[in-house]
Amino acid sequence: MASAGAGRRGCGTGTVVTRSEIDYEAVFRVGQALSILLTTDFVVLAMNDVCLTLSGRDARDMVGRNLFDVFPPNPAAAQDSEQQGARILRTSLEQVLTTRRRDFMPLQRYDIESADRPGVFEERYWSTVNAPVLGPHGEVRYILLSSEEVTDFVRALRCAGGGGEQDSFALHLQTLNDQLRRAHREQCETTAALREAIERQRRLVYDASHDLRNPITGLLTELEVALSEPGIDLQRILRKLLRDAERLNDIVADLLDLARLDSETHEDECLIDLAGFVVEELDRRAPCAAVLTHLDPHVCVRASAIRLARLLGNLLANAERHAHTRIEVVVTADPPDAVLELIDDGPGIPPEDRERVFERGYRREEARARDPRGSGLGLSIAREIAREHGGRLYAVEHHGGACVVLRLPLVTERCS
Incomplete structure (x- = not known):
């Protein structure tokens, strides 16, 4: 630590000392x-x-x-x-x-x-x-x-x-200080988590409001046209209104699902054979692409049938949105997990987006172009349901398309 120059510059009656003139060694020493x-x-x-x-x-x-x-x-x-x-x-x-x-x-x-x-x-x-x-x-x-x-x-x-024992007193002080530091650290972590949750909810409300505005605007426009133009084709108008109303219903259903998941409500769970469950859910749909299945029997999980149907439905809807011609559904056992893979032959998911696609409201540009009506909540809801059941939902690398993997705890007892 060495002293720097000795020059000064005046300013009125005072003296301004520049940084280069400060003797840092002297400051440190005293x-x-x-x-x-x-x-x-x-x-x-x-x-x-x-x-x-x-x-x-x-x-x-x-x-x-x-x-x-x-x-x-x-x-x-x-x-x-x-x-x-x-x-x-x-x-x-x-x-x-x-x-x-x-x-x-x-x-x-x-x-x-x-x-x-x-x-x-x-x-x-x-x-x-x-x-x-x-x-x-x-x-x-x-x-x-x-x-x-x-x-x-x-x-x-x-x-x-x-009075009292010296070393015991010192140890008590150290313990109290450690507890205070831990409490402060935990408070900071809790505050950060709350800020993140608030920001996430703020973005969700903004995105949901934007998504709700589009079908509402469509409804209002079509109603104004129907009222202002005599002899208009009411059947055509009603079909448009029905599509917009269905869109509103889908968004509200997504938001209600998120609210239920965030409040950690749990429905009754039962033993489910994944292979049979997938077959039943596919029978209820009219997919826009060919669906191939590879379903191992006796792969059982314990889950809410309603929640699991919502999860599978969201995965199928996402695959249908991106598939060119084919979707594959695979069910296997990989102890300690039951595994469900859903594969499509679409453009796939870039590595940098494999986590982001599960964020609430996130939609890739390619997905927006294919389906402007999507809310970006489907995969987020599916992941939350998987977590609620002690499982994981994630995207993996797949040549010639996208592959989403669901892992749930495998139940060894036979499904009825």
């Missing part, structure tokens, strides 16, 4: 908290006057040595206090290297060896912050350890509490 500058290997590079005063050491005895050699743990102290304090300090320094962020340590006991009496340690308590000093490319070049001694404060608290 800081009020104990400060030690370390390498990334925890070797002491420099320390301030407070550190020299509190430790009773000379700078020549410290520079170039490892911090834990300069300030070794007290071997006579209780294993659960002083030794733990050294471990916590090392862990904090390592965390700074890993995260490149400051770490606020819990108040802890860390005794200091007397400079005049080797092997004799003085009881000390510290409140410490370790901060990274970053290089030009964001790498950690040094670590600045700053610590306030709070020994007198701890002793005053101990006296106010009627």
Whole structure:
């Protein structure tokens, strides 16, 4: 740390000091908290006057040595206090290297060896912050350890509490600080999760409102035309109105499904043979592409029949939207999972979109072009239903089309 130039520039009656004129070494040296500058290997590079005063050491005895050699743990102290304090300090320094962020340590006991009496340690308590000093490319070049001694404060608290075992008191303080830090971290994580949920709901409401507006606009337009033009073909108008009403019904059904899933309501579950279930669901549909099936018998799952039908229906609708000529449905057992694969011979899903297609409201440009009426909620609902039943739904690489895989816990007992 070296002093920079000595020039100044005047401004009225005051003096403006530029950054290049600040003697950073002098600022560091006279800081009020104990400060030690370390390498990334925890070797002491420099320390301030407070550190020299509190430790009773000379700078020549410290520079170039490892911090834990300069300030070794007290071997006579209780294993659960002083030794733990050294471990916590090392862990904090390592965390700074890993995260490149400051770490606020819990108040802890860390005794200091007397400079005049080797092997004799003085009881000390510290409140410490370790901060990274970053290089030009964001790498950690040094670590600045700053610590306030709070020994007198701890002793005053101990006296106010009627005494007690020292090491037990120190351990209690460390435990309380750890609990506070964990609570703060959990609160931050909860807050972040809530913000993400709110933002997700905000996007969903926006997208749903946009999707609802289109059929409503169509309904209003057709009604205005029917009222304003005499002799109009009412059958044609009614068919259009019916399609728009069906579109509205589909969107509302999707939103209601999401609301039920988010509130974690569960319907009665039963034992379901996937092969028979797929056959029944296919019989209820009139697919626009040829459907080939490869269904192993006795592949059973425990699920809500209504929910599972919704899941399969959404997967089939998605496959029909993208298939050129053919859809395949495969049911197999792969213990501990029952596996259902739905394959289409459409354009496939690019690797970068294999997760995004399950996001609420997300629709690829190709999907919008093929079916402008889609809401982008079908695959999201299907995944939520899979999760509700302890399973997974995901897209995998497939040559010549798309493949979506459903895995649910396999039930070994025979389906009735």
